[in-house]
Amino acid sequence: QSALTQPASVSGSPGQTITISCTGTSSDVGGYNYVSWYQQHPGKVPKLMISGVNKRPSGVSNRFSGSKSGNTASLTISGLQAEDEADYYCGSHTSADTYVFGGGTKVTVL
């Protein structure tokens, strides 16, 4: 299985809205509504931000939202804040009952 494809970096100014894409295949992203998103600050443990394409765990800001179209999932961060600067990874269940992560996207707040 290949890693899901994410842009290496995305940037935005405070208050702006940014979107991170995550492209897979019909055997993973496109085949199931099981895409999740994780935030990782430098030196820290990954934190679940979105599960099941668009479900926010308790405690995660509603500025974070997820969606999916075909083989591409997206994470949108609205009202960008300095604390959102981090690496973001998508992940998905696969048809082989395995799991796969994306290559990660570095979000920079300008």
Add this chain to the structure above:
Amino acid sequence: QITLKESGPTLVKPTQTLTLSCSFSGFSLRTKGETVGWIRQPPGKALEWLALIFWDDNKYYSPSLKSRLTITKDTSKNLVFLTMINMDPVDTATYYCAHFVRVVGSSRYFDSWGQGTLVTVSS
């Protein structure tokens, strides 16, 4: 509250076998549906999923590493183990264990992670 903690050697030599332990609390692998996974992250690089073990002892591995990995559990002690044979310097990474949520027809994701343990492969 679910907590997990990894332990094991911080330094292994090339060709050696690595065995990591994951001690967890807040759930039991005797309970139907419960699952633990291993993920690693080389310094400065992306997350890479390695393996999953289910309450019923079903196991799934990364296709690219399947020949080198073994995941096992000690249900009575709330422990999960990961063994990786034939270690190489490219296997230098932080290794995480994590609680995996599997809701039939709804979700698959890692909701709680251990702090991670850095394993360096060097002679």
